[in-house]
Amino acid sequence: MSFQQGLSGLNSSSKNLEVIGNNIANAGTYGSKSSRAEFADVYANSVGGSGNVGIGVRVANIAQQFSQGSLVSTSNSMDVAINGDGFFQLKSSSGDLLYSRNGQFKVDNQGFVVNGQNQRVQGYGVDPQGAIQTGVRTDLQFPTGGLDPKETGKISMALNLDSRSKVTMPTPTVPATDSIKLDDATTYNNATSVQAYDAKGQPATVEFYFQKSAAATVGSKDQWNIYAAVGGKVLGDAIPAKPIIEGLTFDSAGLHPKLSDGTALGSITLPDIPMDTSHAAIAGIKFDMSDVTQFGTGFTISESSQNGNAPGQLTGLTIDADGVINARYSNGLTRGAGQLELASFRNAQGLRAVGGNAWMGTPESGAALSGAPGSGTLGVLQSGALEESNVDMTGELVNMITAQRLYQANAQTIKAQDQVLQTLVNLR
Known part of the structure; x- marks a missing residue:
């Protein structure tokens, strides 16, 4: 018996407590996903024999759990929740493409749809006739002015x-x-x-x-x-x-x-x-x-x-289940202004968390598979709603107690090893 097993157990239990603490801290964060510490035993390299004693434990992986969170209604029509598979696509200030489940969006002073970090939401724009340009990804932007009058023809x-x-x-x-x-x-x-x-x-x-x-x-x-x-x-x-x-x-x-x-x-x-x-x-x-x-x-x-209309000022935006964004005007008309695009991954757990409720693609996650909401395996959208964190508070509190007990137990193995060494030192 050596101190190594106990020390590795303390380190792994400490890391597990960190993961659990982070889950609890983000239980109220919209679009946040819980994580789980995964462990593996450790053995020294040896030649032959089947009676090797392990030398401890290590943290093999911190795996994020992308299960669906509960949807909660809000009073903001620009809040959007994904019901099903997929991620919103965002462009950072450096041009990187990020992915998120948090649909707390707004329109900035230039008419771009952005999130709380001013990252621009990606989707399909419209041509001059108002037809959605499916498949052509762009920064979603809406005209900030009004709707011009049109003579009836x-x-x-x-x-x-x-x-x-x-x-x-x-x-x-x-x-x-x-x-x-x-x-x-x-x-x-x-x-x-x-x-x-x-x-x-x-x-x-x-x-x-x-x-x-x-x-x-x-x-x-x-x-x-x-x-x-x-x-x-x-x-x-x-x-x-x-x-x-x-x-x-x-x-x-x-x-x-x-x-x-x-x-x-x-x-x-x-x-x-x-x-x-x-x-x-x-x-x-x-x-x-x-x-x-x-x-x-x-x-x-x-x-x-x-086909004519009076002039109108923009009064609001609504988002349909298929991601189509409609602009409402004071003259009672509604015009298509774009469509949100979602992305999915073959291995979502391969995504790298970058903070701000966002992830980046990696070779392990595979290439993003993009499309309109509701197409293929992609989920549909619910406007005026947000997805809550999928953290199970009750389960996390139980996990925290278990991890704390494991930490105490590993501390006891170190204490026992110390007593054994002390006995050897006292031999005459």
Whole structure:
């Protein structure tokens, strides 16, 4: 028996206590992962024989445990938690690529998404049309200014006209008068409106009126006329007022809308919207309602959209489960602003901890496998949440007591060896 076994036991137990203490210290650190001290016995080199006595113990490895931590909700939409496999990717000030599970992000004064150490979050940007550039990693950056106004150039509508509707078009008169009176609901069947915008983003409410008229000839189908109006006046200069779509018919199934000349309904150009005190003139708006049907159900609008907008200021950001970041504006619009990219490793325990809740890749970890959240084996994201440390406090306290007892036991072996040597010294 020598002092070496006891000393190695003391050193290993001390290192184990350090690991346990570090786990306990970081139990409240978001994205932190617990570590475990792994030990190996030590034997002296010898030739032959099977009765060798070990000479102690050594710390073989400090292994980090990358099990999932609990997710806790926060009130910050820029807080993001990973539910599943993967790491956020960060670029340090020196250009190194780091990996982290801590999703406490913010936007700096240049519009870059950064963490608490001002390391830039990596992801996919967007092109001028707002499409995400998947596969092209970059520093995520958002425009800090507002959304410019855009003049409406197209209005689209998908709806159903009730085939059971009664004819509301009045009998023609001589001289001709308007066949629709906007202030008389008995002259049309249904109405709806869409907000359009001029070049400065000033709104103009475009109203659409749907009027069922009797069949043009005996045995033919009833028809529909559609009028467009702004400010209580039907668009266009015709007298009497002229519909933008006239004599619309459907087949027996209520499908395949056709115009009075037999051509299929397609996109048309609305008459110019005249200028008034609240907005400028708007010209050349394309109107598409080719998805219209005529079923025996009520008048319903399944889609109504236009491509213009008022100016808006950035009011906030939200992050979807697939990592897509959406910018919210004061005009009610949302625009895609980028997408977070995650990375995974074949051997996550091979990563090297560098502090600040971050790791670096090593040859032992293998190359990073990057992709969008939810793709492959990568986890999904939860916005407004953070991942807590995976440290089990109860287990760590038990481990600390065990490590302390082991330290005391190894101290006893040194004490026993000292007593043996003292006995030898006292021999006469």
